[in-house]
Amino acid sequence: MYVAVKGGETAIAHSIDLLADRRRGDRTVPEVTLQQIDQQLSLAVDRVMTEGSCYDRELAALAIKQARGDLVEAIFLLRAYRTTLPRFGDTLPIDTSRMVAERRISSTFKDVPGGQVLGPTFDYTHRLLDFALMANGETAAAPTAPVDASRDLPRVGDILEREGMLEPPPAGDGAPAQDITRQPLTLPAARPVRLQNLTRGDEGFLLALAYSTQRGYGNNHPFVGEIRFGAVPVSFVPEELGFDIEIAEIELTECDMVNQFAGSHDIPPQFTRGYGLAFGHAERKAMSMALVDRALRAQELSERANSPAQDEEFVLAHSDSVEASGFVQHLKLPHYVDFQSELVVVRALRAEVEARVQQAAE
Amino acid sequence: MFKTSPDAAQERRQRWLSVLAKASEDRLESLWKELGPAPAYNVLRRPEIGLVMVQGRISGSGAPFAAGEMTVTRAAVRLDGGQLGIGYVGGRKPRQAELVAALDAMGQTPEWQQKIEAEVVAPLVAEAEARRRQRASQAAATKVDFFTVAREAGT
Numbered sequence: 001m002y003v004a005v006k007g008g009e010t011a012i013a014h015s016i017d018l019l020a021d022r023r024r025g026d027r028t029v030p031e032v033t034l035q036q037i038d039q040q041l042s043l044a045v046d047r048v049m050t051e052g053s054c055y056d057r058e059l060a061a062l063a064i065k066q067a068r069g070d071l072v073e074a075i076f077l078l079r080a081y082r083t084t085l086p087r088f089g090d091t092l093p094i095d096t097s098r099m100v101a102e103r104r105i106s107s108t109f110k111d112v113p114g115g116q117v118l119g120p121t122f123d124y125t126h127r128l129l130d131f132a133l134m135a136n137g138e139t140a141a142a143p144t145a146p147v148d149a150s151r152d153l154p155r156v157g158d159i160l161e162r163e164g165m166l167e168p169p170p171a172g173d174g175a176p177a178q179d180i181t182r183q184p185l186t187l188p189a190a191r192p193v194r195l196q197n198l199t200r201g202d203e204g205f206l207l208a209l210a211y212s213t214q215r216g217y218g219n220n221h222p223f224v225g226e227i228r229f230g231a232v233p234v235s236f237v238p239e240e241l242g243f244d245i246e247i248a249e250i251e252l253t254e255c256d257m258v259n260q261f262a263g264s265h266d267i268p269p270q271f272t273r274g275y276g277l278a279f280g281h282a283e284r285k286a287m288s289m290a291l292v293d294r295a296l297r298a299q300e301l302s303e304r305a306n307s308p309a310q311d312e313e314f315v316l317a318h319s320d321s322v323e324a325s326g327f328v329q330h331l332k333l334p335h336y337v338d339f340q341s342e343l344v345v346v347r348a349l350r351a352e353v354e355a356r357v358q359q360a361a362e
Numbered sequence: 363m364f365k366t367s368p369d370a371a372q373e374r375r376q377r378w379l380s381v382l383a384k385a386s387e388d389r390l391e392s393l394w395k396e397l398g399p400a401p402a403y404n405v406l407r408r409p410e411i412g413l414v415m416v417q418g419r420i421s422g423s424g425a426p427f428a429a430g431e432m433t434v435t436r437a438a439v440r441l442d443g444g445q446l447g448i449g450y451v452g453g454r455k456p457r458q459a460e461l462v463a464a465l466d467a468m469g470q471t472p473e474w475q476q477k478i479e480a481e482v483v484a485p486l487v488a489e490a491e492a493r494r495r496q497r498a499s500q501a502a503a504t505k506v507d508f509f510t511v512a513r514e515a516g517t
Contacts, residue, residue, distance in 0.1 A: 094429075
């Protein structure tokens with residue numbers, strides 16, 4: 001017998017009102033603006049753009065405000081919004097050697113051409129709370145120094161590659177990559193597909209997997225070949241024009257990881273690589289991604305693959321925070337009938353057990 | 363996919379479309395106003411917001427992969443003289459896409475080309491270069507100067 005259950009409409013409407021009220025908080029405190037979020041919480045914006053898979057600082061800031069600072073919720077909002085827009089096409093592949101780098105470091109070569117440029121980083125801060133930020137003083141502009149004349153920054157990987165010490169990355173066939181927002185993910189996945197999945201993947205999940213490889217669950221002896229962060233032009237060929245134009249400059253973080261060497265009959269020993277790329281400034285994400293990318297290549301490189309980070313299905317199927325959060329949180333939805341049926345089963349089992357115990361006692 | 367044309371007119375167009383797209387919306391609007399009365403144009407495609415998929419490359423130089431989308435606004439206009447102008451601008455910027463399309467169409471007429479190059483494109487190029495230098499010089503101040511500490515010879 002089915003019993004129709006309806007109700008809660010008013011409660012739901014009021015819950016949404018209460019959410020809006022709590023989002024606004026104390027009305028005597030000024031409301032936060034999208035520009036403030038964009039400018040002063042810029043790394044939160046970067047993460048939401050990367051995992052929301054949509055580069056638009058203003059939309060990401062709006063999502064963060066609406067989500068009350070819950071970044072995984074904000075990522076969900078941005079993903080939902082992007083489905084409402086038409087796709088104009090694919091850009092030309094970006095060229096990160098044209099990056100105006102604000103930061104560029106290599107932990108494999110001290111004297112890398114272009115130098116070690118630290119840029120804005122938390123790395124050398126003491127991680128002590130800075131109570132000066134509680135006062136409303138203005139911050140002085142950062143110091144400047146003369147700029148080198150050379151414009152393009154050679155990639156560390158390219159230099160090692162020329163010496164034959166580092167494997168070259170797989171070349172494309174000229175076609176744009178498969179897109180998992182258009183064609184569902186199937187396994188085994190090609191490396192471009194894995195990289196798209198990892199770029200969209202949850203930073204915490206990838207960080208934990210990357211850490212697990214360092215602790216021995218699929219270690220691949222990584223070195224940071226290079227990390228760079230800065231602005232890169234994006235080129236696109238509009239169908240009406242038939243030639244490429246730059247439509248914007250976007251900020252990116254790139255990590256090229258140099259890993260344990262491999263060799264075979266045909267290839268002399270050379271270092272292998274993993275790659276990470278994120279929108280905005282997101283080094284932890286880019287590094288984690290590069291480590292996991294490399295771990296997922298275990299089979300390709302004939303390595304023993306028995307750790308979670310090397311298991312393609314495990315990694316790719318659980319990396320997406322929108323899917324994961326949705327499935328975990330759906331448990332909050334009414335399961336009254338499911339639970340009732342289980343309750344009936346457990347009651348029957350208990351009755352059976354009690355009867356047996358009683359029988360044995362007699 | 364990638365085309366480079368010997369056609370100088372196309373190269374000019376390619377260049378100014380890129381410069382105008384990367385300008386800030388407010389700055390472009392004020393340069394547009396300073397340009398004086400613009401010719402009438404018909405809007406062929408009203409500004410439309412959409413997405414493009416940004417392609418990355420494995421290790422920066424290998425096979426492409428879909429790195430994530432970005433928002434883009436496009437528009438198209440036609441002058442009474444028949445010149446077709448196209449605007450493609452990163453972000454959600456309907457006004458800028460229309461202005462870029464209008465300037466692109468006007469730039470294809472002999473009477474406007476010089477003026478747009480000199481009074482809109484050139485200042486934007488200079489300002490973009492100044493911003494670039496500013497950021498690069500702040501980064502340069504964080505460049506590490508290594509010095510070697512020579513171990514003293516044992517005496």
